[in-house]
Amino acid sequence: MERDAAIALVRDLLTSATRHDTARLLELYADDAVVISPLFGEVRGSTAIAETWRSLFTGLADFKADVGHVLVDGDRIAVLAEVAATDAIGWFGLSPTFGPIRYKLVLLFTVKDGRVIRDERLYDSVGIIERLEKVRLDKELRTAAAVQRMLLSRTHHRTPFSESVGDSVACRAIGGDFFEILESANGDIGLALGDVAGKGPAAALLASMLQGMLATEVRSADGPAAILTRMNRGLAARNIESRFATIVYAVLSPGGRLVYSNAGHNAPALITRTGVHRLTTGGPILGAFPEIAFEEATVQLHASDTLVMFTDGVTEARNVSSDEFGEARLLASISTDCGAAPRDLLRRIFDDVRAFCRDTEQADDITVTVTRFAGAS
Numbered sequence: 515m516e517r518d519a520a521i522a523l524v525r526d527l528l529t530s531a532t533r534h535d536t537a538r539l540l541e542l543y544a545d546d547a548v549v550i551s552p553l554f555g556e557v558r559g560s561t562a563i564a565e566t567w568r569s570l571f572t573g574l575a576d577f578k579a580d581v582g583h584v585l586v587d588g589d590r591i592a593v594l595a596e597v598a599a600t601d602a603i604g605w606f607g608l609s610p611t612f613g614p615i616r617y618k619l620v621l622l623f624t625v626k627d628g629r630v631i632r633d634e635r636l637y638d639s640v641g642i643i644e645r646l647e648k649v650r651l652d653k654e655l656r657t658a659a660a661v662q663r664m665l666l667s668r669t670h671h672r673t674p675f676s677e678s679v680g681d682s683v684a685c686r687a688i689g690g691d692f693f694e695i696l697e698s699a700n701g702d703i704g705l706a707l708g709d710v711a712g713k714g715p716a717a718a719l720l721a722s723m724l725q726g727m728l729a730t731e732v733r734s735a736d737g738p739a740a741i742l743t744r745m746n747r748g749l750a751a752r753n754i755e756s757r758f759a760t761i762v763y764a765v766l767s768p769g770g771r772l773v774y775s776n777a778g779h780n781a782p783a784l785i786t787r788t789g790v791h792r793l794t795t796g797g798p799i800l801g802a803f804p805e806i807a808f809e810e811a812t813v814q815l816h817a818s819d820t821l822v823m824f825t826d827g828v829t830e831a832r833n834v835s836s837d838e839f840g841e842a843r844l845l846a847s848i849s850t851d852c853g854a855a856p857r858d859l860l861r862r863i864f865d866d867v868r869a870f871c872r873d874t875e876q877a878d879d880i881t882v883t884v885t886r887f888a889g890a891s
Contacts, residue, residue, distance in 0.1 A: 517586045519628070520584070520586040520591045520625065521584050521586070523542070523591075523623075523625060523628065523630075524581065524584055524591055524593050524621075524623065525581060526538075526542060527539065527542050527630070528579040528581055528593075528595065530542065531567065531577065531579055532577065532578050532579055534571045534577070536564050536567055536568055536571070539563075539564060539567050540560055540561070540563075540564045541629075542629060542630055543560040543563050543564075543629060543630045543631075543633070544560065544626065544627075544629045544630065544631045545559065545560050546558070546559065546560075546631070547559070547560055547563060547629070547630055547631050547632065547633065548631070548632050548633070549563050549566065549632075549633040549634075549635070550632075550633070550634045550635065551566070551633075551634075551635045552635070552636075552637050553570075553635075553637075554566045554569075563633070572602075573601075573602050574597075574599035574600065574601065574602065575599075575600060575602065576598075576599055576600050577597065577598075577599045578597065578598045578599065579595050579596070579597050580595060580596050580597075580598075581593060581594075581595050582594040582595055582596060589624055589625050589626060590622070590623070590624055591621075591622070591623040591624075591625060592620065592621070592622055592623075593620070593621040593622075593623070594618065594619075594620055595618070595619055595620075595621060596616060596617070596618050596619075597616065597617055597618075597619060598614070598615075598616045599614075599615060600612065600613065600614055600615070601613060601614075601615045617637065619635055619636060619637045620635070620636040621633065621634070621635055621636075622634040622635075622636070669681060670857070671695045671697070671703070673697070673701075673703060673768075674768070674888070675766075675768045675769075675770070675887065675888050675889065675890065676703055676766060676885060676886065676887055676888055677855075677856050677885070677886045677888065678695045678703065678705065678856065678883060678884070678885040678886075679856045679857050679860045679883065679884050680693045680695065680707075680860070680881070680882065680883035680884070681860060681864065681881070681882060682879060682880070682881040682882075683864070683879065683880045683881070684879045685713065685827070685875075685876045685877060685878055685879050685880075689713070689717065689718060689721070689879035690709060690710035690711070690712060690713060690714075690717025690718055690720065690721045690759075690879060691707075691708070691709050691710075691721065691825050691827065691879040691880075691881035692706075692707075692708050692710075692721045692722075692724065692725050692881070693706060693707040693708070693823070693881055693883050694706040694707075694725060694728060694729075695883070696729070696732055698732065698735065698765075700735070701767075701768050702765050702766065702767050702768070703765070703766045703885075704732050704763065704764070704765050705763070705764045705765070705766065705821070705823065705883065705885055706728055706761060706762070706763045706764075707761065707762055707779070707782075707823040707824070707825065707881060707883055708721065708724055708759055708760065708761035708762075708779070709759065709760050709761075709779065709825040709826065709827075709879070709881070710724070710757065710758075710759045711757060711758045711759065711799075712757065713878075713879075716757070717757075720757055720759065721759075724745065724749070724759055724761070724800075727745050727748055727749075728741070728745065728761075728763070731744055731745060737765070737773055737775075737810055738763040738764060738765060738773055738774055738775035738808075738810050739775040739796070739807070739808040739809055739810035740808075741763060741775075742761065742763060742775050742777050742796070742797070742800070742808045743806070743807050743808050745761075745800060746777065746797075746800045746801065746803070746804070746806060746808070747804055747805075749800050749801040750800075750801050750802070750803070750804035751804065757801065758799045758800060758801040758802055759777075759799065759800045759801060760777055760778040760779035760780075760799050760800070761777045761778075761779055761800060762774065762775070762776045762777065762779040762780075762782055762793065762796070762823060763775055763777075764782075764793070764821070766815070766821075766885065766887065768890065769890045770814055770815040770816060770819075770887055770889070770890050771812060771813075771814060771815075772784075772812065772813045772814070772815050772821070772887075773810055773811070773812050774793050774795070774796075774810060774811060774813070775795065775796040775797070775808045775809065775810040775811075776793055776794055776795060776796030776797075777796050777797055777798065777799060777800050777808060778796070778797070778798050778799035778800070779796075779825075780824060780825065780826055780829065781793055781794045782821055782822060782823040782824070783821075783822045783824075783844075783845060783848060784813065784815075784819065784820070784821050784822075785819065785820040785821075785822065785848060785849070785852045786815075786816065786819045787816070787818075787819075790845060790848075790849065791813075793811070793813070793821075795809050795810060795811035796808050796809060796810070797809060815887040816887070816889075817887065817888060817889035817890075818853065818886065818887070818888075818889075819886075819887045820848075820852060820856070820859070820884065820885065820886045820887070821883075821884070821885040821887075822848050822859075822863075822882065822883070822884050822885075823882065823883045823885075824844065824863075824881065824882045824883075825878070825879060825880065825881045825882075826878065827876065827878035827879045827880040827881065828844055828863070828867060828880050828881075828882060829841050829844055830877075830878060831867050831870065831871050831876055831878075831880060832871065832874055832876070832877075833870055833871050833872060833874055834872065834873075834874050839866075839867055839870050839871070843866065843870065844863070847862055847863050847866040848862075848863065850862070855886075856884040856885065856886045857884075859884050860882055860883075860884045863882050863884075864880070864882070867880060
């Protein structure tokens with residue numbers, strides 16, 4: 515077969531496949547043609563072959579094939595092509611992902627009298643499975659990220675004596691940072707912010723577990739130190755290798771009494787009329803020393819005093835020159851107009867970090883909460 519005619523035949527076949535033109539495909543195969551495919555096995559006869567194409571079009575509704583190289587040797591034609599589609603077919607026993615997929619394949623045609631008498635398809639099977647698994651994982655991570663957002667505490671909470679806001683941006687689909695704004699039965703407000711060592715799904719699962727532990731512990735009405743002491747023992751008892759967490763937990767009463775304990779976390783900044791104070795009292799990171807007892811401290815707040823909690827993803831955020839945002843910039847950000855509404859103050863912190871980093875990819879999650887004491891109720 516002449517090279518130009520062979521190439522025209524191949525392009526006609528793949529163009530017809532892209533158009534889902536089963537009638538034209540039927541004309542391009544000899545009546546007794548054979549197709550050998552990892553997906554359909556061995557299929558004989560043009561009518562049966564047409565059915566395999568219909569099945570393919572049903573499972574890959576937006577099927578599109580792009581021809582790469584075409585090699586012609588007499589009546590044999592080899593084609594390197596790439597297919598793009600949305601997977602709704604389910605490959606090699608796998609469930610459909612309903613996500614986009616691209617894969618390469620080699621088509622070996624034998625032609626006679628201008629029609630295909632043998633069509634043998636060689637898929638990059640390993641590559642297809644890897645791509646399908648990536649699509650599946652991406653979909654699962656998106657679902658996990660949505661669930662994690664729902665598990666995060668309410669991002670805005672107001673009482674007669676306080677207003678709290680918070681936000682978290684994961685450096686991956688899901689992250690190991692978390693925060694909680696909890697209202698107790700006696701009217702106190704519990705404020706927690708934590709950071710699990712590591713990244714990705716494992717850190718996110720441990721963060722969710724700690725959120726559950728905290729939600730259970732706060733029902734006891736014990737102070738922050740006692741609660742963190744029990745959480746530490748519980749985490750250490752699970753023997754989760756190389757998985758630790760930092761957390762700061764504070765309780766604010768309607769009268770402005772703030773009791774807190776800090777388990778190895780970045781010291782929160784308390785902005786008052788007398789300046790910025792750091793909350794450091796507590797103990798080491800959770801999960802490292804099972805028998806440690808945490809300490810707590812009490813601070814009396816006055817109207818307009820503001821508590822800013824943050825993870826090290828804020829201060830360690832880097833720009834293109836690998837410079838860190840640092841605590842000095844953070845303190846400057848929250849001190850510029852410390853009288854701004856908590857939501858505006860929170861937004862300014864994130865805006866300043868983004869402006870500093872620009873488009874630099876970050877290696878850690880960024881989480882901040884801002885709580886303003888309005889005055890004794």
